[in-house]
Amino acid sequence: MNDVTGPWTCPFCPLLCDSFGVDVGPHGALSLAGSDCPRAAAALTRFSDKAAVSSPAVLGRPCDLETAVAKAAALLAASRQPLFGGLGTDAAGARALYTLACATGAICDPAQGSALMQGVRALQDRGGFSTTLAELRTRADLVLCFGGLPAARYPEFFARAGLAKDDARVLVLAEGADGADHFDAASQLAALVEGRPVPCAAAPLRAAAARLQAARYAVLVYETAQLGPHGALVIEMLQRTVATLNRRTRAAALALGGADGAATVNQVFTWLSGLPLRSRAGVHGLEHEPLSFDAVRLCADGAVDLLLWVASFGTEPAPPDGVLPRIVLGHPMLAAAAADVFIPVATPGIGSDGHLFRTDGVVLMPLHAVRADTLPTVADVLRRLSSALGPPQ
Amino acid sequence: MSTLRIRGGHVVDPQHGDDAPRDLFVRDGRIVAPLPGVDEEVDDDIDATGCVVMAGGIDMHTHIGGGKVNLARMLLPEDHRNNPPRPPSALELASCGGCVPGTLLTGYRYVQMGYTAAFEPAMVAANARHAHMEMGDTPILDHGAYVMLGNDELFLEMLARGDDFQHIRDYAGWVINASKAMGVKVVNPAGISAFKFNQRKLDVDEAQVHWQVTPRQVLQTLARALHELGVPHPLHVHGSNLGVAGNIESTLQTIQALEGLPAHLTHIQFHAYGKEGPKKFSSAALQLAEAVNANPNISIDVGQIMFGQTVTASGDTMRQHAQSGLANPRKWVGMDIENEAGCGIVPFRYREQSYVNALQWAIGLEIFLLVNDPWRVVLTTDHPNGGPFTSYPHLIRLLMDRSFRNEQLARLHPDVAANAALRSITRELTLSEIATMTRAAPARLLGLRDRGHLGVGAAADVVLYRDAADREAMFSTPEYVFKDGALVARAGRITAVPVGGSHFVEPDYDRGIEKRLRKHFAAHGQVNFDHVAIGRDELCSCCNGGRLLPTACFEGRTT
Numbered sequence: 006m007n008d009v010t011g012p013w014t015c016p017f018c019p020l021l022c023d024s025f026g027v028d029v030g031p032h033g034a035l036s037l038a039g040s041d042c043p044r045a046a047a048a049l050t051r052f053s054d055k056a057a058v059s060s061p062a063v064l065g066r067p068c069d070l071e072t073a074v075a076k077a078a079a080l081l082a083a084s085r086q087p088l089f090g091g092l093g094t095d096a097a098g099a100r101a102l103y104t105l106a107c108a109t110g111a112i113c114d115p116a117q118g119s120a121l122m123q124g125v126r127a128l129q130d131r132g133g134f135s136t137t138l139a140e141l142r143t144r145a146d147l148v149l150c151f152g153g154l155p156a157a158r159y160p161e162f163f164a165r166a167g168l169a170k171d172d173a174r175v176l177v178l179a180e181g182a183d184g185a186d187h188f189d190a191a192s193q194l195a196a197l198v199e200g201r202p203v204p205c206a207a208a209p210l211r212a213a214a215a216r217l218q219a220a221r222y223a224v225l226v227y228e229t230a231q232l233g234p235h236g237a238l239v240i241e242m243l244q245r246t247v248a249t250l251n252r253r254t255r256a257a258a259l260a261l262g263g264a265d266g267a268a269t270v271n272q273v274f275t276w277l278s279g280l281p282l283r284s285r286a287g288v289h290g291l292e293h294e295p296l297s298f299d300a301v302r303l304c305a306d307g308a309v310d311l312l313l314w315v316a317s318f319g320t321e322p323a324p325p326d327g328v329l330p331r332i333v334l335g336h337p338m339l340a341a342a343a344a345d346v347f348i349p350v351a352t353p354g355i356g357s358d359g360h361l362f363r364t365d366g367v368v369l370m371p372l373h374a375v376r377a378d379t380l381p382t383v384a385d386v387l388r389r390l391s392s393a394l395g396p397p398q
Numbered sequence: 399m400s401t402l403r404i405r406g407g408h409v410v411d412p413q414h415g416d417d418a419p420r421d422l423f424v425r426d427g428r429i430v431a432p433l434p435g436v437d438e439e440v441d442d443d444i445d446a447t448g449c450v451v452m453a454g455g456i457d458m459h460t461h462i463g464g465g466k467v468n469l470a471r472m473l474l475p476e477d478h479r480n481n482p483p484r485p486p487s488a489l490e491l492a493s494c495g496g497c498v499p500g501t502l503l504t505g506y507r508y509v510q511m512g513y514t515a516a517f518e519p520a521m522v523a524a525n526a527r528h529a530h531m532e533m534g535d536t537p538i539l540d541h542g543a544y545v546m547l548g549n550d551e552l553f554l555e556m557l558a559r560g561d562d563f564q565h566i567r568d569y570a571g572w573v574i575n576a577s578k579a580m581g582v583k584v585v586n587p588a589g590i591s592a593f594k595f596n597q598r599k600l601d602v603d604e605a606q607v608h609w610q611v612t613p614r615q616v617l618q619t620l621a622r623a624l625h626e627l628g629v630p631h632p633l634h635v636h637g638s639n640l641g642v643a644g645n646i647e648s649t650l651q652t653i654q655a656l657e658g659l660p661a662h663l664t665h666i667q668f669h670a671y672g673k674e675g676p677k678k679f680s681s682a683a684l685q686l687a688e689a690v691n692a693n694p695n696i697s698i699d700v701g702q703i704m705f706g707q708t709v710t711a712s713g714d715t716m717r718q719h720a721q722s723g724l725a726n727p728r729k730w731v732g733m734d735i736e737n738e739a740g741c742g743i744v745p746f747r748y749r750e751q752s753y754v755n756a757l758q759w760a761i762g763l764e765i766f767l768l769v770n771d772p773w774r775v776v777l778t779t780d781h782p783n784g785g786p787f788t789s790y791p792h793l794i795r796l797l798m799d800r801s802f803r804n805e806q807l808a809r810l811h812p813d814v815a816a817n818a819a820l821r822s823i824t825r826e827l828t829l830s831e832i833a834t835m836t837r838a839a840p841a842r843l844l845g846l847r848d849r850g851h852l853g854v855g856a857a858a859d860v861v862l863y864r865d866a867a868d869r870e871a872m873f874s875t876p877e878y879v880f881k882d883g884a885l886v887a888r889a890g891r892i893t894a895v896p897v898g899g900s901h902f903v904e905p906d907y908d909r910g911i912e913k914r915l916r917k918h919f920a921a922h923g924q925v926n927f928d929h930v931a932i933g934r935d936e937l938c939s940c941c942n943g944g945r946l947l948p949t950a951c952f953e954g955r956t957t
Contacts, residue, residue, distance in 0.1 A: 012926045012929060023925065023926040023929055024926060096531060097939075100942075103491070104491065107491045125472065128469075128731065129472065129473065129474075129475050130729065132473055132725075132729035132730045132731040132732075132743070133731060133732075134731070134732040135732075135733050135734075136733065136734045136735075137524075137733075137734070137735055137736045137924070138736075138924040139524075139736040139737045139923055139924040140594070140734045140735070140736065140737060142924065143737055143922055144594060144734075165924065221596065222594070251719065251732075254596060255593075255594065255595075255596050257732075257734055272468055273531075275468050275471050275472055275500075276467075276468050276500060276501050276531075276535060277491070277501055277502055277535055278478075278491075278492060278493050278494065278500045278502070279471050279477075279478040279493055279494045279495035279498070279499055279503065280471070280475060280478050280494065280500075281471075281472055281475075286491075290494065291478070291493075291494045293475055293479065360527060360531075360940075363924075366469075367465055367522070367525050367733075367735055368524050368525065368924070368925060369525070369527040369528040369531070370925070370929065371527070371929055371936065
């Protein structure tokens with residue numbers, strides 16, 4: 006890691022750990038150093054394959070970047086309603102993506118957009134009170150993990166939170182429950198914390214409510230993606246608990262989610278346009294439709310006629326199957342995704358520098374390249390695409 | 399290198415005492431002296447007859463970028479669904495919003511009104527990269543930010559332990575450098591931290607429940623630190639007990655606590671309330687103005703309120719939580735942030751028929767009109783907290799036109815309309831006073847030597863307003879706006895979208911403090927210490943490649 010400009014920031018989950026590193030092998034293979042995080046280790050294996058295609062391709066035939074950009078621009082120009090999906094990029098990529106979205110009237114929805122929108126909609130409807138990782142680590146005397154321990158998907162969470170594996174401050178509720186059970190548990194908890202009688206409430210819920218009321222600073226942790234299709238309602242109930250507690254003691258929530266650039270692109274689009282994702286700059290101005298601008302639904306309904314898929318962090322999320330013409334800007338191993346146009350791009354934090362938002366939405370972490378990479382960044386390619394399209398009409 | 403002449407305009411430049419017609423010459427982005435045989439040299443000639451010519455406006459306290467602003471946007475899609483029509487020029491990208499517009503629209507709207515710089519007053523160090531990115535995505539405007547100190551646990555711990563003042567000063571110097579800030583703001587001194595420990599109120603001489611330090615100590619320490627570091631903008635103070643009836647007492651104690659050290663008291667309207675009268679809520683504008691008039695170390699901005707929908711976005715979690723029951727619409731966001739800060743976002747609708755809101759409106763105007771020295775009063779609405787910045791032309795008319803002001807007053811809650819001291823104030827601000835409060839004074843308070851005036855060598859941020867009796871119309875849509883010599887707006891239409899520059903200061907400090915900070919971050923932080931500081935190259939990329947505009951510090955002074 007000779008020319009690394011700072012500590013490595015792991016780009017593969019929204020905790021964005023920067024306390025461990027990467028070893029670069031003789032042939033450019035990467036391995037994790039100083040951590041046994043399975044999520045990071047698995048992600049790094051996708052950067053060891055020297056045989057991966059690193060040339061752009063049109064209809065599977067390798068070509069130069071200019072040819073691929075020209076073909077992609079022609080597809081975008083001919084599209085009546087493009088969809089920008091995946092959105093696996095960093096802040097610079099998001100800035101460039103917005104310009105192109107304005108020029109083409111594209112609808113933008115990230116992979117896992119439904120999970121992202123649960124949090125957005127809960128905020129839009131009721132607001133909420135949240136906290137950050139450093140506050141949790143310094144202050145929390147009770148950490149309620151709603152829906153289960155986050156360790157399975159966020160292996161470094163306990164270390165970051167300063168919690169032991171069997172820490173007495175940790176309390177788990179509604180583990181393994183489904184969406185409806187989540188709602189029941191969250192709403193009963195909210196009522197118990199308010200001091201209302203809830204005859205049907207189970208003993209663990211009653212105990213949890215009592216511990217929350219007794220805590221000085223309680224943090225309610227949840228993974229948005231695990232809360233089901235009506236997660237916004239569950240979040241609203243958890244936030245009601247937080248609001249009730251804050252009348253007498255202190256409490257806050259911490260949501261885990263927004264991986265693969267989703268939270269970052271959402272932040273950037275919100276500041277540029279004023280509206281979060283699932284929006285488009287259409288003929289009637291900006292439109293924001295948190296339910297109907299769902300990429301999966303739009304594809305299924307045939308409501309879009311072109312897919313631009315961005316996935317610079319790995320082979321997942323892969324573009325959905327389907328018959329739509331597609332442009333893919335992605336990890337070299339996504340060449341197999343049968344795109345009309347495929348352009349391999351650098352991964353922020355591996356082949357290029359960049360910036361990503363941490364899960365609490367406060368810290369915008371700097372990312373550094375760990376090896377020299379000849380691939381263009383997502384922002385480079387999108388800027389070329391925008392200029393190939395010309396100024397808006 | 400082409401030369402532009404702006405011919406025959408009424409130049410209002412308070413810094414040079416100009417208030418009369420004269421020609422102005424611009425070359426290479428700067429104001430230049432007239433050259434002999436000038437007619438041959440001039441490439442562009444603008445007839446400014448009938449126009450008032452001022453330097454570009456500078457908003458030194460406007461929440462335009464960073465985490466809480468973006469949370470406010472996310473909280474209020476209804477503010478954005480009421481879309482403006484399609485962009486009027488191909489140069490503008492789609493962006494929308496009324497009280498918290500997207501950054502793109504923020505830049506366009508400010509420039510269309512003749513503003514060329516805006517400063518974000520509440521940057522959280524942990525969120526600094528984000529704040530700089532939003533400001534970099536605010537087109538055309540130059541920008542900068544004040545970093546928040548005085549509620550971070552390390553500062554409070556150092557103060558509580560009685561650490562050497564020099565260490566605290568060096569820490570402040572390090573934070574300013576690391577976050578690329580233009581100054582330091584303290585919000586509810588020690589109060590944001592106090593709320594995390596469940597303290598709900600904190601007076602100037604009350605001990606913070608955990609660290610047992612008082613707001614007075616925090617104010618004195620920070621004001622002295624900035625003074626010794628030579629930071630041109632003095633401590634930017636959001637005082638204790640914002641919005642509380644009777645808080646004039648805290649405000650006067652705050653002024654006293656500063657012991658003559660320079661400080662800028664911000665959105666002072668929200669801190670100038672008495673508790674007289676049947677409703678136990680009264681104007682303390684006169685008391686405040688007397689204190690400001692008597693203390694030349696103090697400058698203020700007003701934070702005027704404007705009737706209608708807005709959203710209050712503040713670092714003051716303690717006060718925002720207390721006010722959250724008044725949210726309209728009924729939702730709000732709060733956050734405890736990284737052991738150093740907080741934020742609270744409460745949507746609010748100021749109503750003419752509300753006694754409290756009507757009085758707040760009158761108090762703001764009274765402060766503008768009762769403080770004698772316009773060089774120490776800056777025109778703000780604390781955007782968006784008192785109202786959106788787009789209401790500035792209306793505010794200017796209220797200040798310049800007494801009959802218009804009294805017409806508006808007559809529409810308000812009858813008790814306020816009948817009894818406000820404002821009714822009897824006859825002062826009408828002059829163009830020169832408006833130019834002082836909207837450009838010359840903020841430039842001077844920030845240490846921007848080449849902005850805010852039209853002297854030779856100044857940056858050619860120049861605005862031409864068509865002189866009109868209706869000052870609101872006049873200040874809404876200038877005929878020409880130049881930014882660094884380039885025409886950026888013509889009669890309300892954006893004509894160019896250069897990336898704005900980034901103002902910051904780099905005070906000197908003893909780097910020995912970094913050893914201690916490294917330990918602190920390892921124990922309490924969530925970011926590797928080597929990732930905390932933003933270098934110049936990274937600032938440039940965050941700010942979209944805009945120019946870096948470091949402002950010189952004074953020679954460090956010890957008191």
